[in-house]
Amino acid sequence: MNPIIKQALFMICLGVLPLVNAAEKSKTTQAEPELVSTQTLTGNSFLLTQVDLRDRTDAHDNPAVVSTQPISPNAKVEMTGNLFIIKNESTDQGHIFVRRSPMPTSRPFAPKVDITFELVNNQLNVELFKDDYEQEENLWTVLPFSGGAFECTAALQNWQRSLRPDTPIHRIPSFIINTWGDRSRDSAINETFLLQEIDAAKEIGADVLRIDDGWQTGLSGNSAFKGPMKTKGLQGFWGVSSSFWQVNKERLPNGLKPILEKGEKEGVKIGLWYAPDSENEFANWEKDVMTLLELHKTHGINHFKIDGLDIESPLAQERLNHLLSAVRTQSNDEILLLIDLTGKHKRPGFLGSISEGNLFVQNRYTDRGSYWPHRTLRNLWNLSRWVDPGRLRFEFLNNQRNATHKKYKKEPFAPVNYPADYLFATVMFSNPLGWFEAQNLPAEYRKKMAPLSKIWREHREQIFSANIAPIGQEPSGSSWTGFASVSENREELYLLCLREFSENADYTYRLPVELKDDYEIEILYGDGTASFSQQGFSVSIDDEPGILFLKLKVK
Numbered sequence: 001m002n003p004i005i006k007q008a009l010f011m012i013c014l015g016v017l018p019l020v021n022a023a024e025k026s027k028t029t030q031a032e033p034e035l036v037s038t039q040t041l042t043g044n045s046f047l048l049t050q051v052d053l054r055d056r057t058d059a060h061d062n063p064a065v066v067s068t069q070p071i072s073p074n075a076k077v078e079m080t081g082n083l084f085i086i087k088n089e090s091t092d093q094g095h096i097f098v099r100r101s102p103m104p105t106s107r108p109f110a111p112k113v114d115i116t117f118e119l120v121n122n123q124l125n126v127e128l129f130k131d132d133y134e135q136e137e138n139l140w141t142v143l144p145f146s147g148g149a150f151e152c153t154a155a156l157q158n159w160q161r162s163l164r165p166d167t168p169i170h171r172i173p174s175f176i177i178n179t180w181g182d183r184s185r186d187s188a189i190n191e192t193f194l195l196q197e198i199d200a201a202k203e204i205g206a207d208v209l210r211i212d213d214g215w216q217t218g219l220s221g222n223s224a225f226k227g228p229m230k231t232k233g234l235q236g237f238w239g240v241s242s243s244f245w246q247v248n249k250e251r252l253p254n255g256l257k258p259i260l261e262k263g264e265k266e267g268v269k270i271g272l273w274y275a276p277d278s279e280n281e282f283a284n285w286e287k288d289v290m291t292l293l294e295l296h297k298t299h300g301i302n303h304f305k306i307d308g309l310d311i312e313s314p315l316a317q318e319r320l321n322h323l324l325s326a327v328r329t330q331s332n333d334e335i336l337l338l339i340d341l342t343g344k345h346k347r348p349g350f351l352g353s354i355s356e357g358n359l360f361v362q363n364r365y366t367d368r369g370s371y372w373p374h375r376t377l378r379n380l381w382n383l384s385r386w387v388d389p390g391r392l393r394f395e396f397l398n399n400q401r402n403a404t405h406k407k408y409k410k411e412p413f414a415p416v417n418y419p420a421d422y423l424f425a426t427v428m429f430s431n432p433l434g435w436f437e438a439q440n441l442p443a444e445y446r447k448k449m450a451p452l453s454k455i456w457r458e459h460r461e462q463i464f465s466a467n468i469a470p471i472g473q474e475p476s477g478s479s480w481t482g483f484a485s486v487s488e489n490r491e492e493l494y495l496l497c498l499r500e501f502s503e504n505a506d507y508t509y510r511l512p513v514e515l516k517d518d519y520e521i522e523i524l525y526g527d528g529t530a531s532f533s534q535q536g537f538s539v540s541i542d543d544e545p546g547i548l549f550l551k552l553k554v555k
Contacts, residue, residue, distance in 0.1 A: 026281055026315045030109040031132040036140055039126040041095065043088045046071045046124050048117060051083040051386050053350040055103055055341040057362040061375055063350075064382040076118040080104045080111045082351050083386060085152060086124065096143040096155060097126065098351065101134065106346040108133070108313050133314035150486075150512035153385050154467040160388040163354045165333035169302055170357070172461050173390055173431040174207040175453060176271065176303070181397055181435025183367045186214025187224040188437065190251045194259050200438035202266045204446050205453035208303050209263065209438075210271035215252065218244030220275065220308075234308030234343075235278040238287060245274070245291045256299050271303030278310040278345070282319035289326045296331050305338040305360060310345035320348070324356040338393060350387050358393050358431055366415060369407025371397050373418050374500060377426040378475040384429065384483065390464045394427040395435035400442050412501055413477040418545060420449040421525075422498075425547045428456050429468060429483040429496060455525050455549070462487075463494050469512040475500065480507035480539075490515070493552040497530070499541040508536045518555045525549040 052065040071077065071086075082099040097115060104111050109131065116127040128140045145155040164170050179188065179197065194211065201209045213220050218240055219230035229241050237244040247255050256270070263270045272295065276288040295301045306324075311317045327335055337357030339348060350359065362379065364371035373396070380394050399415035408414035415423070424432060432453075438446075463485040473479035478501050485494040490513055497509065521530050526548040528541040541548050 026313050030112075033111065033113050033129040033131055036128045036130050036136050039095070039097075039128070039142060041086065041088065041124040041126065042122060043090060043124065044073070044119070044122055045089040046117075046119065047087045047089055048077070049085040049087070050079060050081055051085070052081060053083060053103060053383075053386065055106060055347060055349040056344060058342045058344065061362075061379070062382075063361065063379055064386060071117055071119050071124065073119045076116055078113045078116045080114045082114075082349075084115060086117075086126070092146060092148075094145050094147075094152060095126075096145065096152065097128065098141045098143065098156075098159070099128075100139060100141065100351055100354065102311060102317070102346060102352045103349040106311065106349050106352075107131070108311060108317055108346070133317075149385070150467070150469050153469050153512075156386060157388045157467050160354055160391065164391075165328070165355070167333045169336045170333060171390075171464075173464055174303075175205060175432045175434070175457070176208040176210050176393070177201050177204075177206045177434035177436065177438050178210045178212055178305070179437045180212040180273075181365065181395060182401065182437045182440065183365060184437070185222060185224040186212070186219075189214035189248075191254060191258060193439075194252075195262050196439045197437065198259070198262050198266050198268050200441065200446070201268045204434070204438060204441070204450050205457060206268060206434060206438065207457075208269045208271050210273065210303060210305055211259075212273040212305070213275075213307075215248060215256075215272055216244060217241070217246045217248045234275045235310065237275065237277045238284045239279065260299060269303065270299075270301060271305065272301050273305045273307060275308030276306065276320070276323055278308060278312070278316065281313050281316040282323065285319045285323040289323055289330070292327050292335070293330055296335055302331075302335055303338070304335065305340065306357075307340045308343070308345075309340070309347045311347065321353070324348075324353050328356050350383075354391070358391050359387070360393050360433075362395070364395060364397070364435075366397055366399070366402035366405060366408075369402070369405045371395075371415055372413060373399075373415055373423055373426050374413050374475050374477040377481070377498070380427060380430050381470045381475050381481060381483070384468055384470050389430045389468050389483075393431040393433050395433040396423040396427050398436040398441055398445065399423060400445065401436075417501075420445040421452045422545050422547055424449045424452050424456075425496065425498060425549070428452070429463070429485075432456075452525050452547075452549070459494065459524065459551070462492070466492070466494075471495070471509050471512065472497070472507065478502050480504070480509075482509070484512055486513055491517075491554040493519075495530075495537070495548075495550040495552065497526075497528075497539045497541065497548040497550065499544060499546045499548075501544055505542060505544075506538065506540045508533060508538045510536045515552075519552040520555050522551045522553070523548065524551055 049068045084097040087094040118125045143155045145151045221233040277284045340360045342363045403416040466485045466487045472481040475481045482497045528548040
């Protein structure tokens with residue numbers, strides 16, 4: 001059969017139809033923004049909070065920038081962005097305005113205006129806009145809430161969860177290890193190495209071993225090797241060879257079968273790295289859909305890290321949306337995509353593809369001196385107010401590698417100064433990413449972190465089915481900080497209390513909700529004490545840094 005006809009029939013069977021002719025025209029100019037709707041709120045005293053969610057995290061280390069201002073009467077405010085909160089200060093009622101699209105800097109065109117606010121005669125008029133290439137349906141969502149910061153966070157988290165499939169792989173966070181963090185790139189990938197990696201993954205309680213760039217026949221621009229099938233960057237794969245995404249027979253002469261069988265035996269699932277071809281505005285998007293679904297169907301792969309995306313035009317954005325949606329829906333929601341936010345190119349971002357999977361937030365390496373545990377913790381802590389932590393994947397590393405890097409010398413917050421269990425704790429209120437070759441972790445490291453990993457797995461479903469909020473101080477390296485998970489009926493809470501390198505061994509937290517009943521306090525992990533006091537929730541931890549992981553339940 002003609003390959004083109006075969007491909008078309010395959011896509012029709014999958015329910016993935018080609019885009020309409022109108023979408024085949026690549027836009028090169030930007031029209032004026034179009035008004036979608038107007039919202040009217042009654043009152044005279046409003047506080048506006050803008051949350052600037054910044055992706056492309058390779059270039060910065062502050063993914064959530066928050067600014068607040070009162071709205072003055074008779075002055076029209078025009079803004080661009082994706083997340084805005086309006087609070088009526090006299091009634092304690094609020095509204096959240098969410099734009100489901102890439103961040104302004106990652107859209108095909110820089111937006112002229114996304115939202116306006118104008119307070120006139122006891123009425124706040126809010127105008128919502130779209131660009132002419134965007135679909136109006138589901139672009140803007142308005143979420144009402146009543147109360148303070150926690151109620152705002154809960155409304156956002158519940159809404160994001162409502163958009164995601166109700167399947168375990170999408171609902172319950174997983175602990176994944178990925179060898180790329182140790183910077184050997186694809187040079188270590190072979191059957192023996194991966195079989196040993198599965199054993200080490202099991203030892204530390206990881207759910208998934210994701211094989212990064214290197215399992216496939218072709219060579220990406222990040223490969224440690226040279227060859228005729230190598231691209232210049234992370235695109236152009238189909239132009240290099242139609243067999244680019246086949247399993248590498250030299251590195252894996254027996255294919256993925258022995259890796260998958262070993263993983264099934266040891267209870268470790270296998271995931272893969274994949275980069276849809278952004279070249280020519282994702283012209284080969286159907287081929288990428290077919291390849292991902294075939295890997296899922298043939299090998300049972302459910303976890304894919306999606307890298308190399310670049311939305312350079314409205315057509316590219318539309319094709320990418322079709323690609324991501326088709327992979328999820330045609331797998332009956334069994335595939336979870338991990339969408340990379342780190343690179344310099346334009347990608348869906350924090351609010352662009354909520355239904356399709358999780359977010360790989362940042363690349364940090366000890367080789368570059370860019371991994372600082374307290375900064376990773378700070379970024380998760382700040383993002384958790386706005387982006388459901390169950391959607392975020394944050395990394396922790398082998399802190400014994402590059403311990404003498406020039407950027408770490410004499411630095412009190414250098415990774416080597418943190419115990420392994422604390423490193424895991426910094427990311428356990430997200431999807432933890434072991435950004436290392438697990439088999440090369442020191443024995444003491446594995447022994448130290450494995451017990452906490454086991455406890456986390458036992459309680460994660462309850463933690464992430466409740467609303468999560470940051471508690472304590474913003475992580476700085478020397479603060480008291482942490483997270484709270486609060487069940488809907490507030491009868492059960494999980495608290496992660498973290499003492500950074502603080503000279504104070506005691507701290508009193510203000511919890512995000514008022515607790516009126518008596519609660520039984522269970523220490524799940526860590527050495528310390530905890531009790532209720534008139535001032536709040538008092539904790540004592542001797543270790544510096546130290547952990548106290550608690551479960552509170554109504555007696």
